[in-house]
Amino acid sequence: MAGPRFLKLPPPQQQAILRAALxxxxxxxxxxASLNRVIETAGISKGSMYYYFDSKADLYSHVALTELGGLMARLGPVPPLDEGDAETFWSVVEDFYLRAMRALIASPQLAALLRGWSSASKSPAFQPAQGAIEQESTPWIELALAAGQKVGAVRSDVPPTLLLSVVFGMGEAMDLWLMSQEPDDESLPATIHSLIGMIRGAVAPPN
Amino acid sequence: MAGPRFLKLPPPQQQAILRAALxxxxxxxxxxASLNRVIETAGISKGSMYYYFDSKADLYSHVALTELGGLMARLGPVPPLDEGDAETFWSVVEDFYLRAMRALIASPQLAALLRGWSSASKSPAFQPAQGAIEQESTPWIELALAAGQKVGAVRSDVPPTLLLSVVFGMGEAMDLWLMSQEPDDESLPATIHSLIGMIRGAVAPPN
DNA sequence: ATCAGTCTAGACCGATGGTCTAATTCGTCA
DNA sequence: TGACGAATTAGACCATCGGTCTAGACTGAT
Incomplete structure (x- = not known):
């Protein structure tokens, strides 16, 4: 796992390493990505790198978690989702998604990082480090889905794992599509509204 | 691209190479995947391999295309989608999806191959070979979406590229989820019905 | 001053995808 | 049949990869 040894470094050097890796x-x-390039850019030796981190995957997950934490901090607290009716549930989700996308557009490096994660996470070698990141992102969706079911905004007639997979897949595809559009800040809300509408159509209770 | 040199080989040797690569x-x-293992299993030298194919990605795309072609052949012709109303459109899609999934379940190697493609295709090095496979699969979805719009089964109020991305993402997630369930042939139709229902909810015209 | 523990540097390892050249096979024409 | 040139093959070779290992530099305590 992530080494406490790394956290004992003087912060400037920590940042240099994290910046190079990101x-x-x-x-x-x-x-x-090449570890050799990272250590060259960061100005440390390979021995040091492997003293701080267990593996390439370990470094990656540490970088991703740190950046994700920063993003979440910038976003502020997650609004409560299980208080109100279905309509307010979706409007709250939409608002949060809009804010998240705005933040993501502002830091394209982080966006690229998260984009790459889903492809990397399927590799067997990644398995150990995968848990850490997944436990940072999927529980949020799980909680949101559960809250949605509670207020009647999300269907309960299919397995929860399917719901999770589909929402995750749609989110991934939408993020990717959105980034490829180089969206301007003006038309973004309307676009996000469409996207949430599609998710809603997929997971809302059927008539 | 794929070499005509490979196609000049005696078919048994072609099959040996394709089988090893698959x-x-x-x-x-x-x-x-290791090219060295492939050439060892296939019983050819590295020089020969690179005489037949340009690169690892080239070999991969050739294998994937061949197998995909075989699957399509086994499935038979794609039924016409633009004749009838929205309801028949969705039932035809559902039927075709069910047949495709049955075929995929029957050949787990092909399933694993296609599963791995989506992860691989995002790599920059894969870009040249990606086009070939993508041009084999996405046009079908594009045509289906266009037909759906024609009969009023698919919404026309969002960009077609978004529709394509979302359907692709959902399909990917669903396939992955379905495979992880080790579905039995008995309950499959009901499950597929749920899946198509979710896609329908996402892309059907909003009320 | 010495010793134990922490930390660093970089040579080294097996394996990878890919290149290159020398040799061999093969078809063709004399 | 012999010979020439192109098609094909074999495998040594290359840079680079992620990861290991050891020899030494530092540091704080006794």
Whole structure:
């Protein structure tokens, strides 16, 4: 797992390493990123790198978690979802999604990082480190789905795992599509409204 | 691109190479598959391999295309989708999806191959070979979507590229989920019905 | 001053995808 | 049949990869 040894470094050096790693991972994705380039950019030796982190995957997950934490902090607290009716549920979700997308558009490196994660996470070698990130992101969706079911906004007639998979897949596809559009801040709300509408159509209780 | 040189080989040797490659790619995915293992299993030298194919990605795309072609052939002709009303459109889609899934379940190696493709295809190195496969699969979805719009089964109020992305993402997620369920042939139709219902909810015209 | 523990540097390892050249096979024409 | 040129093959070779290992530099305590 993530080493406490890394956290004992002087913060500037921590940042130098994290910055180099983020740059490399965002530019090339997990597989094609080169650890050698990272240590060269960061100005440390390979021995040191492997003293701080267990593996490439360990470094990646640490970078991803740190950046994700920063994003969440910038977004502020997650609004409660299980108080109100179905309509307010969806409007709250839409609002939060809009804010998240705005933040993501503002930091394209993070966007690239998260984009690459879903491809990397399927690799067997990634399995150990995968848990950490997944436990940071999927529980949120799970909670949101459960809350949606509670207020009648989300169907309960299919297995929860299917619901989760589909929402995750749609979210991934939508994020990717959205980024490829280079969206302007003006038309974004309307676009997000369409996207949430499609998710809603998929997971809302059938008539 | 795919070499005509490979096609000049005696068919048995072609099959030996394709079989070895399929085995390796299905078992380890694109990135973690080893070309050295493939040539060892196939009983050819590295020089020959690179005489037949330009690169690892080229070999992969050739294997994937061949297998995909075989699957399509086994499925038979694609039924016409633009004749009838929305309801028949969805029932035809559902029927075709059911047949495709049955075929996919019957050949787990092909399923593993296609599963791995979506992860591999995002890699920059894969870009050249990606086009070939994508042009084999996405046009079908595009045509289906266009037919759906013609008969009023699919919404026309969002960009077609978004529709395509979302359907692709949902399909990917559903296939993955379905495979992880080890579905039995008996309950499959009902499950597929749920899945198509979700896609329908996402892309059907809003009220 | 010495010793134990922490940390660093970089040579080293097996394996990878890909290149290159020398040799061999093969079809063709004399 | 012999010979020439192109098609094909074999495998040594290359840079690079993620990861290991050891020799030494530092640091704080006794």
């Amino acid at each position: 740059e490399e991972f965002a530019a090339h994705g997990f597989h094609d | 085995e390796e790619f299905a078992a380890h995915g694109f990135h973690d």
